[in-house]
Amino acid sequence: MANQESTVSMLSERAQHLFKALVESYIENGQPLGSRTLARSAGLSLSPATIRNVMADLEDLGLIVSPHTSAGRVPTARGYRLFVDTLLSVRPPDGRVLHELRSRLDPDQDAKGLVESASSLLSAVTQMAGVVTVPRRDQSALRQIEFLPLSDRRVLAIMVMNEKEVQNKILHLEREYSASDLQQAANYLNAMFAGKGVSAVRDSLLRELDAVRADMDRMMRSAIELGGKVFASGSEAEDDGYVLAGEANLFDYQELSDIEKLRQLFDAFQQKREILHLLDKSISAEGVQIFIGQEAGYSVLDDCSVISAPYSVDGRVLGVLGVIGPTRMAYERVIPIVDVTAKLLGAALKSRN
Amino acid sequence: MANQESTVSMLSERAQHLFKALVESYIENGQPLGSRTLARSAGLSLSPATIRNVMADLEDLGLIVSPHTSAGRVPTARGYRLFVDTLLSVRPPDGRVLHELRSRLDPDQDAKGLVESASSLLSAVTQMAGVVTVPRRDQSALRQIEFLPLSDRRVLAIMVMNEKEVQNKILHLEREYSASDLQQAANYLNAMFAGKGVSAVRDSLLRELDAVRADMDRMMRSAIELGGKVFASGSEAEDDGYVLAGEANLFDYQELSDIEKLRQLFDAFQQKREILHLLDKSISAEGVQIFIGQEAGYSVLDDCSVISAPYSVDGRVLGVLGVIGPTRMAYERVIPIVDVTAKLLGAALKSRN
DNA sequence: CCTTGGCACTCAGGGGAATAGAGTGCCAAA
């Protein structure tokens, strides 16, 4: 990790400059750079031969490689890493993009809508794939709960969370509950738990369930049983998911055009598991995180980079969003976009009251 | 359209037999068939030369083509059409598949869950892409409605439909409503409309709104205003969507391996518009519909076939499901799968009471 | 009249071989 520092310190000013120019040019054009072209584009009036010497050094350091003998040089994952960590001059997203993000993250949608918007915005703005994990609900506050009897010992539980989200769940019960039982249970649970976070509610209920004491009256017992079922830990649509958008954009990058690799990537999108694990790593990070190529540790992402950032409300991290694209991506443009989108999504989720 | 009949009547028994054998073999192996191979595989003891004569006839009729001079023959779209319409011997899905479909379409999920299961089942069982349109809600019955005040003249409306589905919508109101206003409005609407279909409710409300009469008391007026907003025709997640699964399976077919075409196909999946239009054509059909290649009328689907069938509850068609794959697909296997899945989905959606 | 064997013909695909072009590394001179 401190590697980059030592690496960068081994580079002369000039070498850094050339390296930066090389990476930027490659990111823009996707063509390996030869010494001649670099000599021309880098501004320093040096001959190709000189440039070659520098490039040889850079190659020794593992920052660039030639795909083959006669093909110029291309940044390695390590090269991108150095570039991103120490040479990158990020620039804030341009006004139009910012405006679009802001206006399309309309706080008047429910959480699901916001998440979908964020994902498709990320993909549209970056021309890569956008991904947003479904917000955790663990600490969202219960506002109200209600039970509706269905036939056959089944009950529909409806919970309003957080002022705005509605969740529901069908409970299979061991015995009959009358309509008034259900009503009373709802009243009791509302009185006890309204305003509390879901995990807090779950904990309390578990404790109570643990020792359903004889001194409880029937009503209370019903309420606790029902509540226990509602908040059973497998509760609800879990954090199992993310919303992906713009996968098809990835078709456009030649470096991903190996159909077999692409298929594996799409499979991974569908399985979700690996992608979720990766995003999870980012959930406890402070700001934007960047995984370049094999750094992610998943072979399907070997030719990809992932830029991610957690989004949060009131300091509580609810999820992660990000962008998946080829390692050769316009980091200086994408990073701030991911950053600001995370902030805007957090803000949009917050102003729901 | 009566074309197939006339076409088939022009074919001798033997020609039909050979054609069928050719199509079946091509579907199975994906290799163009030459006269020699066909002569061997078709059972009839005929020499390749004879077969060639027949094949020439079939080619004249537009049922088969050779990709190039020395490559045997392949069915055309028209050939597949004839095959499907008059030569196909469908066989019921095998027991294991049937069992899997039945057991995974657990009626105890909500509609959304069922639709997703159906889609991914279709894709898993056929190894192609599965698609299910979101069920129409127009004729689903309102069971109960409730209003929850949010801050700032906004109200969360919660509707329970059809015994099991929960929908919600945020209303922006022009004036304040007190908690008891809301309660009374809900009571009124419940009393008036519980059990009615959504479209019926909408119609009634529109009539009432049209002439909000002076003789209404304040409470009634509030209720009708609120109801009008809830059921405003842009109401809710509309019929705008479908659930797609297993798109990545399509990577595996060489005949779709042109990356450019594939990209367009995935784009179309994302846009949804064209695919939905196509599926719409099937919504009024009696049973399974089959679109082969260009028949669909969308160029992105030129190399694909779509097998679809409407699914319904109590005779009311709620949506369409189907499978998208290469024109070279195992029709005799896929058709009954789509058919039975539609029926099972309908049944699963029905038994929600 | 249908069927068959024979034959000439066509064409895609694969395997070199030759070529052009890009870029390198190294060396010696400035």
Added chain:
DNA sequence: TTTGGCACTCTATTCCCCTGAGTGCCAAGG
């Protein structure tokens, strides 16, 4: 330390040739 020169290495492209599969047509045979 920089630079020009030079030999060298590869890739990618093109061309050619060949093989194998398959065809269409024709004339002979049942």
